[in-house]
Amino acid sequence: AQTVTQSQPEMSVQEAETVTLSCTYDTSESDYYLFWYKQPPSRQMILVIRQEAYKQQNATENRFSVNFQKAAKSFSLKISDSQLGDAAMYFCASLEGYSGGGADGLTFGKGTHLIIQP
């Protein structure tokens, strides 16, 4: 079974600054994927960024990038030039690939509430 841990229940950052959200995970599988999802008050889960475990290169999507440390089982999200619209709950999630049996769907962390201060 997979576990995902987000140790920061809440983070606050000034608009235009950079913030890093932490995530650690545990899995016995070699084939898995990692995700960051954003959930604003409107409650729709929005995919922010995705990382394949077999890729060493860190994924980036515009102002969002990850620091994927496979040996340490760490998957942090960096948001650069923070904007008011970035305020939301951020969830880290993992998913086993088919070769790992893939029995559990996405496994989510408890989330980090990101506050953007104007």
Added chain:
Amino acid sequence: KAGVTQTPRYLIKTRGQQVTLSCSPISGHRSVSWYQQTPGQGLQFLFEYFSETQRNKGNFPGRFSGRQFSNSRSEMNVSTLELGDSALYLCASSLGDRGSQPQHFGDGTRLSIL
């Protein structure tokens, strides 16, 4: 392209009743997954359907069931509702290749049990 559509948005039921929630995936997506979100337990995987077959199942009692139709639309049913079933139920769809294509979520159905 239209996103994942969940109906209804809100639902109020009483203990002992049953409820059916609906999810229409993004056009072309064959996999539909259901999740329960509560303040205490967070987000938990319920089950996944692919080509009308349940492919995976989370650790929930048999009162929670689902199905998928030939057009990939999915329904989730909860029987003998309990107070603890109050939650936001999220549906997600994907093309079907696990992980290689991400899951896209709907706005959810907020279920309240009185």
